[in-house]
Amino acid sequence: MLQVQALRQNPQAIKERLAVKNFTEINLVDEIILLDEEIRHLKKRIEDAQMQINSKSDQIQQLNKSGQKDEADKIRDQVIMLKTLLNSDKPELEQKNKLLEDKLVRLPNLPSEKVPVIVTPGTGELTITGYPPYVLISGNVVIKEGGTKPSLPANALPHWDLAKKYDLIDFELGTKISGSGFPVYKGKGAKLQRALIQYFLDYNIAAGYTEYLPPLIVNEATAFGTGQLPDKEGQMYFVNEDKFYLIPTAEVPVTNIYRDEILKEKELPVKMTAYTPCFRKEAGSYGKDVRGLNRVHQFDKVEIVQLVHPEKSYDVLEEMVNHVEKLIQTLNLPYRIVKLCGGDMSFASALTYDFEVYSAAQDKWLEVSSVSNFETFQTNRMKIRFKDSNGKSQLVHSLNGSSLALPRIVACLLENNQTPDGINLPTVLQQYAGVKLIS
RNA sequence: GGAAAGAUGCCGGAGUGGUCGAACGGGACGGUCUCGAAAACCGUUGUACGGGCAACUGUACCGAGGGUUCGAAUCCCUCUCUUUCCGCCA
Numbered sequence: 001m002l003q004v005q006a007l008r009q010n011p012q013a014i015k016e017r018l019a020v021k022n023f024t025e026i027n028l029v030d031e032i033i034l035l036d037e038e039i040r041h042l043k044k045r046i047e048d049a050q051m052q053i054n055s056k057s058d059q060i061q062q063l064n065k066s067g068q069k070d071e072a073d074k075i076r077d078q079v080i081m082l083k084t085l086l087n088s089d090k091p092e093l094e095q096k097n098k099l100l101e102d103k104l105v106r107l108p109n110l111p112s113e114k115v116p117v118i119v120t121p122g123t124g125e126l127t128i129t130g131y132p133p134y135v136l137i138s139g140n141v142v143i144k145e146g147g148t149k150p151s152l153p154a155n156a157l158p159h160w161d162l163a164k165k166y167d168l169i170d171f172e173l174g175t176k177i178s179g180s181g182f183p184v185y186k187g188k189g190a191k192l193q194r195a196l197i198q199y200f201l202d203y204n205i206a207a208g209y210t211e212y213l214p215p216l217i218v219n220e221a222t223a224f225g226t227g228q229l230p231d232k233e234g235q236m237y238f239v240n241e242d243k244f245y246l247i248p249t250a251e252v253p254v255t256n257i258y259r260d261e262i263l264k265e266k267e268l269p270v271k272m273t274a275y276t277p278c279f280r281k282e283a284g285s286y287g288k289d290v291r292g293l294n295r296v297h298q299f300d301k302v303e304i305v306q307l308v309h310p311e312k313s314y315d316v317l318e319e320m321v322n323h324v325e326k327l328i329q330t331l332n333l334p335y336r337i338v339k340l341c342g343g344d345m346s347f348a349s350a351l352t353y354d355f356e357v358y359s360a361a362q363d364k365w366l367e368v369s370s371v372s373n374f375e376t377f378q379t380n381r382m383k384i385r386f387k388d389s390n391g392k393s394q395l396v397h398s399l400n401g402s403s404l405a406l407p408r409i410v411a412c413l414l415e416n417n418q419t420p421d422g423i424n425l426p427t428v429l430q431q432y433a434g435v436k437l438i439s
Numbered sequence: 440g441g442a443a444a445g446a447u448g449c450c451g452g453a454g455u456g457g458u459c460g461a462a463c464g465g466g467a468c469g470g471u472c473u474c475g476a477a478a479a480c481c482g483u484u485g486u487a488c489g490g491g492c493a494a495c496u497g498u499a500c501c502g503a504g505g506g507u508u509c510g511a512a513u514c515c516c517u518c519u520c521u522u523u524c525c526g527c528c529a
């Protein structure tokens with residue numbers, strides 16, 4: 001959530017930034033500023049009246065003590081008058097506050113200056129200022145490619161066929177038990193999941209992250225805190241009876257661990273990692289995009305989250321990107337890093353890098369991680385602050401990234417490493433999985 | 440699911456109508472002492488919003504929401520949550 005004070009200070013700059021994110025309800029900004037103005041006036045009036053009431057109440061006490069009953073009664077009548085005025089202002093304030101809140105939560109986070117901007121619409125060709133030699137994908141910028149694509153024989157199988165061939169994943173069984181998009185992992189397939197989770201967690205812990213195992217079901221305040229509500233309500237499974245949401249990512253419970261906390265400056269950065277299953281409705285997805293493990297309703301993911309000093313968040317973002325990149329490299333998968341343009345970034349993000357791995361048999365790039373800096377957008381909602389050297393409370397910056405989401409990694413591992421004898425596992429996984437070759 | 444008790448500041452814990460943003464203790468922070476540390480002693484220690492260049496000042500907040508009252512942490516109502524006991528159960 002953006003801060004009203006910031007809007008008030010520089011509305012024009014904010015509108016320009018919002019435009020970068022393809023945000024169209026720009027007039028919300030002016031509406032909010034106007035409303036805020038009205039609220040401050042109204043508040044002043046209420047507070048002044050309240051001040052009078054408070055001091056007159058003290059007077060009544062004094063008068064009663066000294067036995068001046070008639071005087072006291074007179075002042076009491078005045079207070080009753082004042083309260084009548086107050087009682088008409090208060091509901092108005094309440095209503096305006098709510099209206100302001102409603103408008104405020106509809107504003108997405110401002111994109112960072114580093115977000116690629118498309119400048120020449122209408123020419124049919126996309127260009128980007130400040131990013132000369134990069135390949136362009138619908139405004140996103142591939143900033144790096146790594147690893148080597150395998151050359152597979154013509155009869156190479158997509159992962160869903162491999163999963164069947166080696167009896168690793170049963171998609172039909174999942175449909176029977178739950179519905180489509182709920183794969184059942186089996187035998188070595190199940191163990192591979194466990195191996196990946198373990199490996200990813202160990203890798204994160206070695207980099208100084210503290211492991212958490214959080215609840216998978218969260219309340220409304222928590223879902224609101226990280227920005228899932230109200231923006232992505234339709235993406236989450238909802239437990240109606242208790243008004244709980246199934247988490248779409250570990251980011252939600254983990255970032256909320258520090259909700260309403262004021263940290264000491266020296267406690268920063270807070271580095272957390274967690275494995276959780278993730279639940280997503282993925283409404284509206286269909287066709288070959290959702291084939292196999294490409295898009296499922298329940299999947300496993302290991303997440304990293306950091307709460308950091310505002311001045312350091314972009315350095316930390318680079319550090320996290322590096323961290324994830326190295327992890328993917330150890331798996332020997334061809335990958336690329338994409339800097340997202342304004343239109344593709346999430347509601348809450350200021351800058352996002354996506355990691356995609358190349359799924360050779362499908363000839364497709366699959367997103368396996370998304371590393372973002374949210375600056376103060378989430379922490380303003382959650383009121384996660386720290387005391388700076390002047391003793392002032394400031395909002396910390398929050399960041400997170402997947403390291404990594406499992407299904408698409410599995411898809412690539414299976415497809416890219418298939419041989420006539422079976423599927424070769426990368427060295428780092430062999431010990432965790434207990435096998436070198438899935439056959 | 441049944442019964443009882445409770446919810447106060449970073450923590451423990453007092454406070455049953457005004458002088459309470461809240462005693463007292465602990466913690467944390469700063470200082471004195473010390474070669475250094477401990478101990479001891481002194482001091483500081485809530486948040487948000489508004490006004491003011493500032494010193495400062497106003498309002499709100501004692502689980503949440505309503506009510507009574509000139510005045511509520513304190514009285515009343517509703518809700519939520521926690522703890523303990525019983526039952527059930529992994």
